[in-house]
Amino acid sequence: MDKRLIGKRVVRNEDPRLLTGQAQYVDDVNLPNMAHAAMFRSEYAHARIRSIDVSKARAHSGVIAVYTAEDMGADCYPGPPLVSPPPTVKDVIFNSRRQVPLVKDKIRHAGEIIAVVIAETRYIAEDALDLIEIEYEPLPVVADIEKALEPNSPLVHDDLDSNLAAHLVQKKGDYESARASADVIIQRRFTIERGTAAAMENRGIVAQWDAKSEALTVWDTTQAPIPIRNGLAARLGLSESKVRVIAPFIGGGFGPKIMMFYSEEMLVPWLAIKLNRPVKWIEDRRENFYATTQERGQVHEVEMAFTRDGKILGIKDDFIHDTGAYDPYGLTTPLNTQSHVMGGYDIPNFTSEFRVAFTNKTIVTPMRGAGRPHGIYVIERMMDIAAKELGIDRVEIRRRNLIKPDAFPYEHGIIDQAFAPLIFDSGNYEAVLNETLKAVGYEKFIKEEQPRYRAEGRRVGIGVLPFIETTGVGPYEGARVTVEASGKIAVATGVGTQGQGHFTSFAQVVAEQLGVDVTDVRITTGDSAHFNWGTGTFASRGAVVAGNAMHAAATMVRKKILKLASKVLNAPEEELELEDGMVRVADIPQSSISLSDLAALANPLRGAVEPGTEPGLEATAYYGPQYGPTAFGVHAMIAEIDPETMMIKILRYVVTEDCGTILNPLILEGQIHGGVALGLGNAYYEKLHFDENAQLLNASFMDYLLVGSTEMPRIEVHHLETRSPLNELGTKGVGEAGAIPVPALFAQTMEDALYDYNLEIRETPLNPNRLFEIARKEKTA
Amino acid sequence: MKLSGEYVFDGPREEVWKLVRDPEVLMKCMPGTQTVNKISDSEFTGEVTVRIGPFAGVFAGRVIISDEVPPQSCTLTIEGTGKIGFLQGVGAIEMTELEGQKTLMKYSGEAQIGGKVASVGQRLFDTVSKSMMKQGLDTLNGFLKSNAA
Amino acid sequence: MEATTQKIELSVTVNGTRYERAIEPRMLLSDFLRHEIELTGTHVGCEHGVCGACSVLMDGEPVRSCLMFAVQTQGREIVTVEGLGTVDALSPVQQAFHEAHGLQCGFCTPGILTTVTAFLETNPNPSEEEVREAISGNLCRCTGYQHIVDAVLLAAKKKQAS
Known part of the structure; x- marks a missing residue:
């Protein structure tokens, strides 16, 4: 029998309560x-x-x-x-x-x-x-991030000389000399606006x-x-x-x-x-x-140096990041942007400078994607522009620059959001690209289908692009695993849960070690009375950091179980197996003891616990990575657009994700679907409209449009698994992945669909009206 | 937010001007006006009930008239605050005589809105302000015609 | 403001139980359900009728409980998520959502379950497009809707088989 539980499509332990109105949310506390x-x-x-x-x-x-x-x-x-x-x-x-x-x-x-x-x-x-x-x-109001940093701007904080909240420069190699030896230099400006x-x-x-x-x-x-x-x-x-x-x-x-x-x-x-x-x-x-805090506002001035055959020599990126009225969350978001402006490419020379501006707007803190979509937007838009200028196929120019499988761990020489060195631990980027191209039928679409559409007067475009996601950062998380007298397993961790399926994926990790049913593992998250060490659920780190702490604690409990059972059953530990809530001597099934009985023996009412041992079958463990693993993925989209109304219909959406060891593909796919939905919102529907006095003009779901069921395409998810060498489980995070590449992919797809408009999209989010304006301007230009 | 437009009155410019400068008349013209108090020749305060979509509320306001060139032009500075938000605006009015005892009024202004009126009502604000304007000017024109009759 | 504090006698049946309460006429149905009779399974996401999280069934039809006053339900039959099934005996729709992973954080779920339960009564064998249309008045921020759509199609199959 297959005892592996990690990687199985297990349905969720938490569902029954959520489905029947029995799960407690904060407003349910009366x-x-x-x-x-x-x-x-x-x-x-x-x-x-x-x-x-x-x-x-x-x-x-x-x-x-x-x-x-x-x-x-x-x-x-x-x-x-x-x-x-x-x-x-x-x-x-x-x-x-x-x-x-x-x-x-x-x-x-x-x-x-x-x-x-x-x-x-x-x-x-x-x-x-x-x-x-x-x-x-x-x-007088500070509403615009660029004007905020001009010398005559009104001040958000009167005790400061300017609205500069932060300034930081990071460098790798020598961009200036790379520039001097380049065949082609491309410069562009990109604007990214706020969503919620x-x-x-x-x-x-x-x-x-x-x-x-x-x-x-x-x-x-x-x-x-x-x-x-x-x-x-x-x-x-x-x-x-x-x-x-x-x-x-x-x-x-x-x-x-x-x-x-x-x-x-x-x-x-x-x-x-x-x-x-x-x-x-x-x-x-x-x-x-x-x-409630918001995110996404940035303006980038970018320059990239290429050789004639499309090899990237370097990037120089100056950007302004909007932090709103205060900056309690430090530099996490702009640092993430910096880490992602190089995408998954081998880039020898890099200079990035950012300035963070105070404005009279709601505070900015990380939001799903957290600075990463900005970086990916910038690099992938630049790659599209370079492909056009150099006359190289957009997939091909990317292929030429992706980090090669033998280059890992790939050290960037700058720091990430956790102040750890930015190192990409592992990956097989080109394989993920190839898998996606095959799944979406890229060659066939370009050669056969698209010409046919165009002959019919239909504007159907394809987009394909890769992205990275730095995940699973420290400092640490912990978990405590206990075999209770009932034989059920109680697990507690400090991270909170917001729908990610922790009650199930963590249970799978523990159940696999202890040979019990996933439903027999009861997880408690986010209650300081149950576990009071930890940092939180952010940065796509739950499965990586808390997951590995679970694994470590469960492994320790397994050892305790085997040690005690070995004594009780009078058999060497190597001959014992854990299955169905029992410890059995292999080949002698009648010689066994239940975890329930074993737990009682480990915590006796009489007799003595031997010196050097602890009562109970319980262990607490922590996991703290030196640096976080980096996941990789490629998204592809085929979409049709009506140039009269700019209404779109997404015909295909393909995702290939490599987030290392998969704990539960069902939950993973759900995470990706939701991420893509948010990404589509960021690309074409959702924008917070502030007027010049920083008054928000669309503060309701009547005017701020979330993506609905009729806008969403069916998403096809493919997986590759390149285990992370950084942790026992081999996992990388995936929580934010779905959202990250979508605005860039959407722009590429629209440019391809509206091929006769000679479009160059340099802003996000778009909306039908805005896309119409840009298209008309570029066509008449 | 910008607001501009024009309106043709069926009466001579002097008459229109007189009516525009009469708080009693203005109170009757402006839809929802509860009270108007004359503070000085160029300053009025008052209360207006406004309904914008799901919100209705009383705005306490102040109007200051400046740069007055009778009977040709003036600048209006308007401030209003209420439980559903606030409004501040500056507008210019210019009137020219037309043939046949008619008067053309051109108005243009810029308003800043905030609070619920802005965050939830802005989509409707444009329409509501235009329709209030039209209603007010129509009523004013009605007075003009009945005065002339 | 005085008028709003005058209480009105309300008699309404919720999930088969009759409730009689004296309430202010301005009390929303969502607040009545959640805080007056403590059926907190119905959730409130936007208070302006867009998100659909607060949907309940009134005489079998989905309604937004955040857009109704409780007193409007006088003598009516309301069904909330708590009335669809229990942890030990999930309804076919709830069971399908469990199997197809049709929920993540679970906040929008009660409104979707009530909406879908009513929908499958009128359209027991829907196409994917019809399902998407049927839930288009319910916002979900977690799932991207795909597994919800799968769950509704699965629920239709389950109901037909039973």
């Missing part, structure tokens, strides 16, 4: 005597508060309290810096400015919280918001204070419950052991839910203690558009 908070937010993006009067709101029937920054006093100070600037890079500038629970004097983006109302019901709390009287002094993650569940926090035991319990829609626990304890002057943070089922994360210490996260637990009552705050969708 506590006795619970009060409800509503936030009074700024309508201006940049303004001084002249005066605020909350007396009428306070007097309103059913209102428990109203707090402003002044009422909060000394407790109203900024959140902690989450990620420091890289210590290893010379001359880095980083001006750390963080959000506060309540704004006292100056508003820096629309949606900042000025006051909070706590009432008996949310309805009453919102009624009372209307009774707050405020007078603003509007200030739009998890279906908005954020929310419930906090409960038990004054008698001085214990705080917080339910939080966070991807990082342990750091929230630690930070709250420090902030509120409590022992970490007295603060329990639970991230229950989370309705989608996609990055913004790891922005540790949102204003509300500092505020709601403080209120619960202050009022000695449970307090609930649930974000509404309009708040989510303003107050």
Whole structure:
């Protein structure tokens, strides 16, 4: 019998509860005597508060309290810096400015919280918001990232000389001499605009204070419950052991839910203690558009040096990154962009300089893709432009530059988002490309199908491009595996879960080691009372970092089981096998013991546990990579466009993914489908429209268009598995992969479909209207 | 957000000007106007109920008239705040005499909006503001004609 | 504001159980279900009727519970996700979603399950295109819809076989 569980299409353990409405999300927490908070937010993006009067709101029937920054006093100070600037890079500038629970004097983006109302019901709390009287002094607004860095710009932070939040240069080789020896130099400018993650569940926090035991319990829609626990304890002057943070089922994360210490996260637990009552705050969708972090805004000025036969000699990329009003998340996103601007190519010379700008917009923190789509957009657009200028087929020019299988580990000589050296651990890039070309029928399409379409007057284009994804970064995660007296396995880890199937893929890893059913492994994630070491779910790292910690802990428990069973069954460990929840002596099936009985023996009520051994069949292990593994993939798309309406129909969408060892192909495919859907949104539907005063003009799902079931094509997913040598399981992350190459691929496909328009797309996201404008301009140019 | 247009009144320019400068008349013309108070010859405050899509609310506002060249042109600075957002705008009005006792009014302005009006209502704001403008000017023209009659 | 605090007697059947409550007329059906009678399986994603997460069945028809006042359900029969099946006895639609991995974070799922349950009653043998059309009023941010579509097609097959 095949005992392997890793790699099987196992259906999910967590489904039954989710499918029947029994899974608990934060807003499902209803506590006795619970009060409800509503936030009074700024309508201006940049303004001084002249005066605020909350007396009428306070007097309103059913209102428990109203707090402003002044009422909060000394407790109203900024959140902690989450990620420091890289210590290893010379001359880095980083001006750390963080959000506060309540704004006292100056508003820096629309949606900042000025006051909070706590009432008996949310309805009453919102009624009372209307009774707050405020007078603003509007200030000139910093809305554009390039203008933000001009010398005469208004300042987001008055104590700084400019809106420069950070500046960093990374170099590899010598770009200038590469340029001097190049046959062709290509320069372009690319603009990438903001979108929002739009998890279906908005954020929310419930906090409960038990004054008698001085214990705080917080339910939080966070991807990082342990750091929230630690930070709250420090902030509120409590022992970490007295603060329990639970991230229950989370309705989608996609990055913004790891922005540790949102204003509300500092505020709601403080209120619960202050009022000695449970307090609930649930974000509404309009708040989510303003107050939940966003991502994607960058402007790139790029130059690439090529030989005549299409070999890349070097890249020089200068870009500005929009961080919004504050920069709590450090440089993660622009560093990721830097790591991805070289794509999966062998590039000897590289200079990248970025400046991060403060603007009067919502804070920017990583969102699924997290700077990577920007890098891939830039390099892959440049490759398309180079292919055209050099007269080389776009697949061929890529093939010539992909990193060769024998070049791994491939060291870039710069640092990544985790400040570790950017090293691509392993891969077989050209094989993934070939697999995709075969699957999509590239040759046949180009030679036979496309000419036929064109003869019929139909504009059908094909796009193919590769991408990398750096994944699974440190610092570490941990797991504890316990064989319980019931014979079931209890597992706890610190990472939160937002739909990635952790209850199943982690269970597969553990079950395979311990010879039990996947359904007999019960995973607890994101509850600091169960496991209180860890960082969080981000950077496509769950399966890699927590997964390998699981594996390590399960391996240790397996050893304990074998050691004890060997004694009990009087047989050498090598002859024992774990199967069906039993330990058996191979070939003597009647000589066996159940894990349940063994667990009882390991934790006896009488007798003595031998010196040098621990009670129970339990182990805790940690995994921390030196640097993260890098996954690779190729996406291909065939799409038809109507040049009159610019409406598109995607006829084929093929993905080949190499993320190392696959834990569960069913879950993996789901991750890719969802990623592609977000990527398509980023390419053609989703854009946050800010006006010149940084007012968001499409803060609802009526105007901000998420991709729906009728826009999505069927996605064909193929796999190659190049095991990562960096970890025991051989896994690489894949959570963000689906989203990364889509905007670049979409642009390439549209240029190919609209072949007679001589298009060159240099911006994302597009939409039908915008594409029509560009096409018309280029055609008449 | 830009707003511009023109309107032809069925009356002489002097008459139109008189009406435009009369707060009592303006209050009747502007749809949803609850009150108008004259602070000075060139400054008025008031309250207007506005409905934009799913939102309705009272805006407390102030209008300041400047650069006045009677009966030809002036600049209007408008400020309004309410529970559903805020509006600030500067607009220019220019009137020219046409043949047959008619007057052409050209207006152009730029408004900044914020709050719910902007984030959820902007798609409708353009249409709503245009229709309010049209309604107001039609009413004004009605006064003009009945005064003349 | 005074008028809104005047409570109204509501009698409504939810998942076969009759509930009688005095509630404010402005209370949304979604809030009534989630917080008044504590059936928290119905989720609220946008509060403006676009995302479909809050869909429940009223007399067998899908409705957006965030766009209705609870008092509008006087004397009606509501079915929420909790009324479709249980952890130990999933409905054919729920079972199909489990087998086809038709959910990830699970937040939009209750609204999709109720919508699909009603859809398969009227169209027991749908094409893929019809399925995509049927769920086009439900937003999902995790799955890219493919496994949801697969699940609905599988559910149709299961229901026909049974």
